[in-house]
Amino acid sequence: AQRVTQPEKLLSVFKGAPVELKCNYSYSGSPELFWYVQYSRQRLQLLLRHISRESIKGFTADLNKGETSFHLKKPFAQEEDSAMYYCALRFYGGATNKLIFGTGTLLAVQP
Amino acid sequence: DAGVTQSPTHLIKTRGQQVTLRCSPKSGHDTVSWYQQALGQGPQFIFQYYEEEERQRGNFPDRFSGHQFPNYSSELNVNALLLGDSALYLCASSFIGGAGNEQFFGPGTRLTVL
Numbered sequence: 302a303q304r305v306t307q308p309e310k311l312l313s314v315f316k317g318a319p320v321e322l323k324c325n326y327s328y329s330g331s332p333e334l335f336w337y338v339q340y341s342r343q344r345l346q347l348l349l350r351h352i353s354r355e356s357i358k359g360f361t362a363d364l365n366k367g368e369t370s371f372h373l374k375k376p377f378a379q380e381e382d383s384a385m386y387y388c389a390l391r392f393y394g395g396a397t398n399k400l401i402f403g404t405g406t407l408l409a410v411q412p
Numbered sequence: 413d414a415g416v417t418q419s420p421t422h423l424i425k426t427r428g429q430q431v432t433l434r435c436s437p438k439s440g441h442d443t444v445s446w447y448q449q450a451l452g453q454g455p456q457f458i459f460q461y462y463e464e465e466e467r468q469r470g471n472f473p474d475r476f477s478g479h480q481f482p483n484y485s486s487e488l489n490v491n492a493l494l495l496g497d498s499a500l501y502l503c504a505s506s507f508i509g510g511a512g513n514e515q516f517f518g519p520g521t522r523l524t525v526l
Contacts (some may be wrong), residue, residue, distance in 0.1 A: 345455070
């Protein structure tokens with residue numbers, strides 16, 4: 302069965318400290334993974350996807366198929382990074398697709 | 413473009429009642445997905461509509477049903493409401509032919525069942 306696991310409900314760091322939000326997945330096919338972010342009082346929005354191999358707002362994530370992980374990293378946290386982060390796996394069913402989300406990690410960056 | 417819009421913002425119902433939630437997709441999008449987000453949980457996929465048909469369905473009972481209109485907007489209907497249906501209901505739209513097929517989310521409808 303497809304599953305996404307985010308083991309930490311809350312991650313609290315100080316400004317300028319490195320951040321790593323953990324995500325592990327279970328999927329028998331070729332995975333397509335995403336990180337979504339929800340800032341306070343805003344809607345869920347896409348942060349980055351593994352296919353793009355891009356860095357958004359200083360965040361990067363590398364897909365490790367051997368460890369079935371897709372951890373989100375940032376070398377120096379900023380206060381504006383405080384938000385809820387969700388890891389998601391895209392599962393295809395014919396021409397359409399659905400997202401399977403983890404339970405989310407609340408990142409709190411202290412001044 | 414206002415992006416994905418949902419109505420109403422909040423809704424309070426009692427057990428056994430029926431509810432209809434509405435979603436207008438982002439301009440140019442043709443596919444609508446519905447998710448349920450219970451408190452402290454990630455969004456869970458309910459179903460997806462494309463070309464006015466349900467294309468995929470998650471692990472939700474038949475009490476949950478939907479519809480997509482020719483203008484691509486969509487409704488989510490829940491019958492015989494249970495206390496456990498209290499959640500934030502998210503609508504997401506995408507363009508099936510779009511690069512990456514990214515899903516854009518609406519602000520959600522908060523449903524409280526008493």
